[in-house]
Amino acid sequence: MTYHVEGVQIIGTKVTHGKGESIHYVNPATGESLEPIFNGSTLEDVETACKLADSAFDIYRETSPEQRAAFLEAIATGIEAVSGSLIERAALESGLPTARLTGECARTCAQLRHFSQALKTGEWLGVRLATAQPDRQPLPGPDLRQRQVPLGPVAVFGASNFPLAFSVAGGDTASALAAGCPVVVKAHSAHPGASEIVGMEVQKACSEHDIPEGVFSLLYDAGFDVGQALVADPRISAVGFTGSRRGGLALMAIAQNRPVPIPVYAEMSSINPVFLLPHALTSRTEKIAQGFVGSLTMGAGQFCTNPGLVIAVGGEALEHFCTLSKQLIIDAPAQTMLTPGIHKAYVAGVDRLAGNDRAKSIAAGQPGKALGSCQAHLFRTTADAFLDDQSLQDEVFGAASIIVECRDHDQMLEVTRSLEGQLTVTLHMDDDDLDVAKSLVPVLERKAGRILVDGWPTGVEVSDPMVHGGPFPATSDARTTSVGSAAIARFLRPVCYQSFPSALLPTELRDDNPRRLSRLVDGARVAAD
Amino acid sequence: MTYHVEGVQIIGTKVTHGKGESIHYVNPATGESLEPIFNGSTLEDVETACKLADSAFDIYRETSPEQRAAFLEAIATGIEAVSGSLIERAALESGLPTARLTGECARTCAQLRHFSQALKTGEWLGVRLATAQPDRQPLPGPDLRQRQVPLGPVAVFGASNFPLAFSVAGGDTASALAAGCPVVVKAHSAHPGASEIVGMEVQKACSEHDIPEGVFSLLYDAGFDVGQALVADPRISAVGFTGSRRGGLALMAIAQNRPVPIPVYAEMSSINPVFLLPHALTSRTEKIAQGFVGSLTMGAGQFCTNPGLVIAVGGEALEHFCTLSKQLIIDAPAQTMLTPGIHKAYVAGVDRLAGNDRAKSIAAGQPGKALGSCQAHLFRTTADAFLDDQSLQDEVFGAASIIVECRDHDQMLEVTRSLEGQLTVTLHMDDDDLDVAKSLVPVLERKAGRILVDGWPTGVEVSDPMVHGGPFPATSDARTTSVGSAAIARFLRPVCYQSFPSALLPTELRDDNPRRLSRLVDGARVAAD
CATH class of the missing domain: 3.40.605.10 (Aldehyde Dehydrogenase; Chain A, domain 1)
Structure with a gap:
């Protein structure tokens, strides 16, 4: 039609x-x-x-x-x-x-x-x-x-x-x-x-x-x-x-x-931190780098769940990840952004990072020919610098991300504690990273509405258990x-009906349960049938 | 001890x-x-x-x-x-x-x-x-x-x-x-x-x-x-x-x-309106008057759910109710209020009503000898006056109440629609009042967190279905x-765990359901066992 x-x-x-x-x-x-x-x-x-x-x-x-x-x-x-x-x-x-x-x-x-x-x-x-x-x-x-x-x-x-x-x-x-x-x-x-x-x-x-x-x-x-x-x-x-x-x-x-x-x-707003735990980073460097750049640049990065922050402990594996990601970003084609205003804000955000001594630009994507094209950008910083400068947490809406290099797991925890509220956080982990993951999860639970393992935050599933929400400033209401x-x-409130005659009761509250609902009766869950 | x-x-x-x-x-x-x-x-x-x-x-x-x-x-x-x-x-x-x-x-x-x-x-x-x-x-x-x-x-x-x-x-x-x-x-x-x-x-x-x-x-x-x-x-x-x-x-x-x-x-704040529907008011005038004055004066009326407003259609039954309530109020002993400040505010609130041409004092209780005694007060007004003057809805914390006389059921509905948010509303009704009650309930659901039939709002049951809440200004959050x-x-928020390995999952989310919880699984309620 x-x-x-x-x-x-x-x-x-x-x-x-x-x-x-x-x-x-x-x-x-x-x-x-x-x-x-x-x-x-x-x-x-x-x-x-x-x-x-x-x-x-x-x-x-x-x-x-x-x-x-x-x-x-x-x-x-x-x-x-x-x-x-x-x-x-x-x-x-x-x-x-x-x-x-x-x-x-x-x-x-x-x-x-x-x-x-x-x-x-x-x-x-x-x-x-x-x-x-x-x-x-x-x-x-x-x-x-x-x-x-x-x-x-x-x-x-x-x-x-x-x-x-x-x-x-x-x-x-x-x-x-x-x-x-x-x-x-x-x-x-x-x-x-x-x-x-x-x-x-x-x-x-x-x-x-x-x-x-x-x-x-x-x-x-x-x-x-x-x-x-x-x-x-x-x-x-x-x-x-x-x-x-x-x-x-x-x-x-x-x-x-x-x-x-x-x-x-x-x-x-949310920058959706991604944690690369050491064993996973070493064993799957390439796969993770590909997944990261794919998630970052998809749709010109214009997703609320775009991975705008990567956190890992420094070392050979992280250097390898940076090298791979750099090349992928350089090859990433530009995409038109949604509006001239969004494009302008993106360019300003990238310029702000580029002009910040605490962050270093390590790669820029294809510049793109169309007006309002989003050129992908990747930056690096240290955990020390990140902890010093709250502005590095400001969302740059579009395909820009910052890799934060931590000295060790303690500093990774410190960085985690310093994060603002987020829609998502992601862990990439192998079985041997379990202990580190266990130390992070309680902190992450206080920071985000959704925690992912070995995935990418973009692509929000429409499902009963989904939480697309999170502590302020990710949303205005983390509940x-x-x-x-x-x-x-979000659009409901409870009402209690006390001593109502059956003829006046809403259908779903009647004794005969005509709607076949699972109900909490005298403290116990009672099935529909 | x-x-x-x-x-x-x-x-x-x-x-x-x-x-x-x-x-x-x-x-x-x-x-x-x-x-x-x-x-x-x-x-x-x-x-x-x-x-x-x-x-x-x-x-x-x-x-x-x-x-x-x-x-x-x-x-x-x-x-x-x-x-x-x-x-x-x-x-x-x-x-x-x-x-x-x-x-x-x-x-x-x-x-x-x-x-x-x-x-x-x-x-x-x-x-x-x-x-x-x-x-x-x-x-x-x-x-x-x-x-x-x-x-x-x-x-x-x-x-x-x-x-x-x-x-x-x-x-x-x-x-x-x-x-x-x-x-x-x-x-x-x-x-x-x-x-x-x-x-x-x-x-x-x-x-x-x-x-x-x-x-x-x-x-x-x-x-x-x-x-x-x-x-x-x-x-x-x-x-x-x-x-x-x-x-x-x-x-x-x-x-x-x-x-x-x-x-x-x-x-x-809440004034907890009580509706006296015509058949109930006629058939149980005395019982309702006793219940009303008992609920109003209990604890010097210092309950959030104190019945501060009575709404009924004018006529013989309402006159009888007023006469009976008046006598019960006159006999009601005074009680010490919680603080000198609360007593002062109560006296000021009663004086404000007494000085309002739109309301008429019909009874005052025993004055009481102790300092800070709460003397019960009952006022009457018409629905026309009530609809004209929003201040008649202001809570007077203590044993004071206003009876609002409506011309007919339509005016009763109009009064109902004009109400601010409440913790409770109460209907006194007989079987023959069912149609009137049915017309009121949808309006009442928008006004209050709890709707009672044939009871009194004081005495809030501690129970799973209880709602002690309601639309603003009864509470700051009707949800x-x-x-x-x-x-x-009120003190919880949801977190979603995506693709978590079993070893990292919170206990209650594990496949084996060790906490024996009723859970929603793939859209269907699954019992604990």
Whole structure:
């Protein structure tokens, strides 16, 4: 199915051209402005979208999990039907290669189906029951039943680096819709056309599945006014955001200063340290170097989980690793970055490192001919220097990384303790590295949401146990994940029903357990059947 | 066992007299200053306590759940052994009757044992596994395992109104210790002696159970400096607080403005609306009036869940209810309030209502002879007036309540929608009120953490399904509870272990499931055995 981009916003069932300032968006590979014109939404549009979302909330949250699951699956099917137009458009707007976007499109649809599946299992409802104890002394014990209920309308900010998987129908939207929350999306202004295509599919799924008007709206913003007004709107109950630390902190401040503060789930910055333990580094130098440079340069390094820091004890094996990595980096072709702004920030970040006496540039990749090309960069420093200069931990978003040479394992531990919060940390280890790994893991657990062994942090699996989150500044809230079914919990809160007559109880709390849920009953887990 | 209060603080294993400003604390029934002298802690004490807590964290969190369970039980046993001295001292410092404190002491110990029990079931670990899929196309699926890990040292603020159950070894401390987090308590300055007695028992349990130094410290504060420094300390990872809205907001601001923001679990204010539905009100007028005035005046109304608002449709039954309640209030004896400050605020709150044209005083209780006595007060207003004047929703902490007369059910719904966030809401209903109740529940779910039928909100059960929490301003974080085993989750965050060799995996994530946990495996709940 071919989709022709019109430059429209979606507010409930209304598809219109925005009346705000027009958005400047370009083909990042050529710098040319793109068509059609997208205008930003107005503050009245924010008001209308939030009002509709609020009106729809009570109806939407009463839909059955099966209905919401079918709705999410319909979105996935719809996106698949327009995937040709969508990928083409996203490639034009983002500079990302078609192969990558084909994968991201499949991931986006698989993610919607993952949440659909999670909805049906009902784990997210967190049902806990306590039987009444009428004869208990000195006082009778009441009948108590707990379930999770949705928070309310959620504001979702599209991410620049995943125009599909973390944007209009990405993880934040999918998990909020699964939870029973209406969503108002603020599209990322770098890929408005791809946002429209996906948005129209979400809207179509709404109408085909009798989802009330207002459960989904899609707004645009030429600057920051629309996004800020959205977070400040009293009907918005939570915020999902993936982007820069500055952007995340700004949204957190708005959310905290509202008359009624709300949670912000901002995924912000991470340099994803990789530890090369001595035996693994010696026995698999080449394989690790290849894996490292592959993970670092993939997609111009524009992943939140890009390996921006490598930590190892100095010696022959590390020198060999550096030599191999250097050559691989030199050969690495350049790739167009997502936006001129991201490219500019990358160049500035690399220049900052190059101008820092504490770091030494050891390799630069192919410079690339297209505008906004990301030339890969590899730096080296010592643990002493790294410990002296906190700025070496600043994320350089793109294909740049620093190798930190430690004197010994004690210093490696010291470097580990000095790290800021991260999304991921990775250990490359052989069996003989087990003792060193055991000394590191307790420190790493305090630093990151995910710890990998012998893998690479890019390529975040959409799965129940996934944690795509981590201590500040990796995210604004380490208690959650933005990928995988546990992400639903971000948009829920518990309610306890005390001494309710059966006729008034929510279905999933009834004695006869019609939803066949696994439940915690009087302190013990009771299976569905 | 008799305990003689010394006026000491506890920092790790060190029991010393504080060197800060001395704390002014009194017998609230007489206004007389009490002995011995308690000095506030110093900022150096905060520093030392936090440093010790941080050092102890990695060791403490590696203790087995069984060890921590035994530790919590030992605290309970220790408190029981000194309960005579403790209750006597708490009565002197709080003005609360011995019977109430006897109940609170039993509740505190039962609560410690509740968390001990919850630790053993392992539900709090939230284990989720996904099996590796080496042959998956286009990419293999990794082995992923998730568990919850503790956040780090927690700052707990003792509450004035529960000198035992929400103070030194109250719910916040018990749930944080259960989670594996060290605790630094800032004692409430109104009951320093009771705090010391409990603190010494916690310390004794630490030494008897090989709990590392720093897992528990107890500080005092003559003003706000110690508490503020504690929340600002970089080693503190979360805050538990029960108290005023002003106090909670102040701590939230400090926590949010740290270089690394941390969660604050502040339980602040709630007026706990009670809905009298027409058939119940008609058929059980007397019983409901008795229950209402009993719940309102119990403990001088100094409960977070005190019923400060009654909502009903006008008519004969409501008039009868008012007449009966009025007489019961007039007969209600006065009780000493917790502190001169709380009494002053109560009198000011009652005066504010009395001076508000929109509310009408209909009854005042016995004035009481002792200093700081709480004279019960009952007011009436109309829904029109209530909807006009948001200040009628301001909590008056103590035995004061307002009856709101609605024109009809539609107006009752309108009043319901206008409510701020609450800890509880209560419905009194007969079978014939079911339809009205059904129309209210969806609104109530958005307003409160707990909804009761035919009961009274005071007397919060310590139980797995309990939610003692609710939307702002009832608490700072509606996604949690401060009572019941689910409170442990406040001090945890998820970590995902990807492709870990078995020898490096945390025990509870191993394939052989040695802890016999119920786990989520590849999307399905798998029982322990």
